[in-house]
Amino acid sequence: xxxxxKQTERDISNVSERKTLQQxxxxxxxxxxxxxxxxxxxxxxxxxxxxxxNFQTRSDSTLQVDFPxxxxxxxxxxxxxxxxxxxASFRRGHIPDAVNVPINRAKQNLSILPxxxxxxxxxxxxxxxxxxxxxxxxxxxxxxxxNVKFFSRGLRGWQALGYPLALPVKPPAFR
Numbered sequence: 001x002x003x004x005x006k007q008t009e010r011d012i013s014n015v016s017e018r019k020t021l022q023q024x025x026x027x028x029x030x031x032x033x034x035x036x037x038x039x040x041x042x043x044x045x046x047x048x049x050x051x052x053x054n055f056q057t058r059s060d061s062t063l064q065v066d067f068p069x070x071x072x073x074x075x076x077x078x079x080x081x082x083x084x085x086x087x088a089s090f091r092r093g094h095i096p097d098a099v100n101v102p103i104n105r106a107k108q109n110l111s112i113l114p115x116x117x118x119x120x121x122x123x124x125x126x127x128x129x130x131x132x133x134x135x136x137x138x139x140x141x142x143x144x145x146x147n148v149k150f151f152s153r154g155l156r157g158w159q160a161l162g163y164p165l166a167l168p169v170k171p172p173a174f175r
Contacts, residue, residue, distance in 0.1 A: 065149040079120035084132035096166040103132040127156040
């Protein structure tokens with residue numbers, strides 16, 4: 001029977017130890033990458049991280065409408081604008097003629113939307129950091145509306161360009 005000399009046995013065991021150490025380092029690196037990815041994803045859940053839903057959806061041009069087209073559609077009354085913010089925020093000011101369907105009560109408020117599921121609906125919320133317009137758009141699409149887009153810049157973007165707002169009516173001042 002053939003046997004390796006003692007030195008060769010040590011060399012072989014060192015090679016297998018190195019591979020094991022390399023495998024451990026590789027596995028630690030993979031685990032670290034997954035932890036970092038998970039942390040970025042969780043951090044993005046509120047719209048601040050690299051992988052926030054808002055960041056991912058901005059590039060989808062088929063579902064998004066932006067300036068100047070959104071203003072032209074509004075002027076021509078070519079769509080129903082749907083505000084995804086809370087009722088209190090809506091009362092403080094909104095795009096004129098918009099309807100309010102707060103994201104947290106979207107399914108309960110579908111009855112205020114047009115029955116024609118092919119009509120263009122444009123959802124919006126407060127600003128580009130707010131994911132509610134995109135989320136509401138997806139809810140409406142899931143409920144059979146076929147022509148829904150979201151305006152990602154929201155009310156802040158609308159206001160920044162000086163477009164008109166429906167502001168709350170102040171009660172008359174008493175003397």
